[in-house]
Amino acid sequence: MSLILLLSACGLLAIGMPVAFALGVSTLCAVMLGSDFPLIAMLKQTYEGVDSFPLMAVPFFILAAELMSGGSLTEVLLKFAAQFVGHRRGGLGYTNVVSLTFFSGISGSALADAAGPGSMMIRMMDKAGYDRAYAAALTAATAIVGPIIPPSIIMIIYALQDERVSVGALFVAGFIPGLLIAAGMAAVNWRVSTQRNYRGDEDVATWQDKLQTTWRALPALMLPVIILGGMRAGWFTPTEASVVAVFYALVCGKWIYRTLRWEALPDILSRSSLLTASVLIIIGMSNAFAWVLTVDGLPLTLAEWMAAQQLSAMGFLIAVNIFLLIFGIFIEPLPGVMVLVPILAPVAAKLGIDPIHFAMVVIFNLTLGMITPPVGGLLFVTSNVSKVPLAALTRELKPFLVAHAVILALLTFWPGLSTWAPHALGFQ
Structure with a gap:
């Protein structure tokens, strides 16, 4: 049954079928051709995949991000970032990195970051004389910080797959790796800007302007602080925190920034609903896909095989990194987490690997797949909004991929980068 499942999934993905439908159709083929289970079993597993109270946080965080975007938050954060780094050589590149890092603390989505503030920064950099392909590559490479810095949708899904970690612990664990990614992208921007002589803005903001x-950006920057602080203080759960985020975003957009109009709410709700539906379809189909693998005994077989190899903890992490880098090329992060975490996380736990450390390695690794051709979804979104051919975008992406590989190695060999902050705050 697993053979039918995997072969059909690979074939459907190869011909370009959307991930959610490829997983669903391959699961259907496996159940019909390789088992005696009734088809209703697949429907039951698909429903159970989305029948989860913690999963309610996903649509609310998506709605909060849309409300913040509708409230002109993007412009506020761009001005806030530009005042500190815009005057330096390659200043707009640094502004791109800093603004996307700040925005990731609100959206939790790499695609939203690239399509929103990222598209604005690409146009600004193009007008300022930067190569448009380079601006698009910088945006795509930096946007993957979205799922790393909290709130993060993929972290919520991961915590549902591995009971050894909590959403709060993963949210806190994402801060240092997220900042490390931003620093790596800024370093690449410094090198390229020096080589190509990309100049900064000659106007330097006064201290009064800063x-x-x-002060104007402070309400927006407080959203991640309120979410994490409230969760750590025990005021609300991650699901309740998502509702708080919605009300806070509404207050910011309507009464603090006064740029959110009531007539814009139907469009905001519509976009949020469509994005939520797409995420939940992937989650439901992934759960059915993973169920077939579990019923067929593949996770247990793989765990026994890995145990027989007598790998050390570090050897296992290296093997997982190589596997996930290849796997992530062909499948999106959400279904990757749904399918692989129930298989790999128990093996990592038996080898004594900190579950938080392992979670961050897996999440970052799978997120990298969004900017690796041929399937990288973030590449297609960035190419579309920037009107840059995919081939030109991929060529400019090479130094950023090298920087990401270095950061992945640091996260793998230095567990404290992921575990220090959550352990210091009492998350185990």
Whole structure:
């Protein structure tokens, strides 16, 4: 049954079928051709995949991000980032990195970051004389910080697959790796800007202007602090935190920034609903896909095989990294987490690997698949919004991929980068 499942899934993905439908059709083929289970069993597993109270946080965090975007938050964060780094050589590149990092603390989605503030920064960099392909590559490479810095949808899904970690622990664990990714992208921007002589903005903001811009951006920057602080203080659960985020975003957009219009709410709700539906379809189909693998005994077989290899903890992490880098080329992060975490996480736990450390390695690794051709979804979104051919975008992406590989190695060999912050705050 597993053979039918995997072969059909690979074939459907190869011909370009959307991931959710490829997983669903391959599961259907496996159940019909390789088992005696009734088809209703697949429907039951698909429903159970989305029948989860913690999963309610996903649509609310998506709605909060849409409300913040509708409230002109993007412009506020761009001005806030530009005042500190815009005047330096390659200043707009640094502004791109900093603004996307700040926005990731609101959206939780790499695609939203690239399509929203990322598209604005690409146009600004193009007008300022930057190569448009380079601007698009910088945006795509930096946007993957979205699922790393909280709130993160993929972290919520991961915590549902591995009971050894909590959503709060993963949210806190994402801060240092997220900042490390931003620093790596800024380093690449420094090198390229020096080589190509990309100049910064000659106008330097005064301290008075900086204070005014910072004061205006402060309400937006407080959203991740409120979410994490409230969860750590025990005021609300991650699911309740998502509802708090919606109300806070509404207050910011309507009454603090006064740029959110009531007539815009139907469009915001519509976009949020469509994005939520697409995420939940992937989750439901992935759960059915993983169920077939579990019923057929593949996770147990794989775990026994890995145990027989007598790999050390570090050897296992290296093997997982290689496997996930290849796997992530062909499948999106959400279904990757749904399918692989129930298989790999128990093996990692038996080898004594900290579950938080392992979670961050897996999440970052699978997220990298969004910018690796041929399937990288983030590449297609960025190419579309920037009007840059995919081939030109991929060529400019090479130094950023090298920087990401270095950061992945640091996260793999230095567990404290992922575990220090959550352990310091009492998450186990």
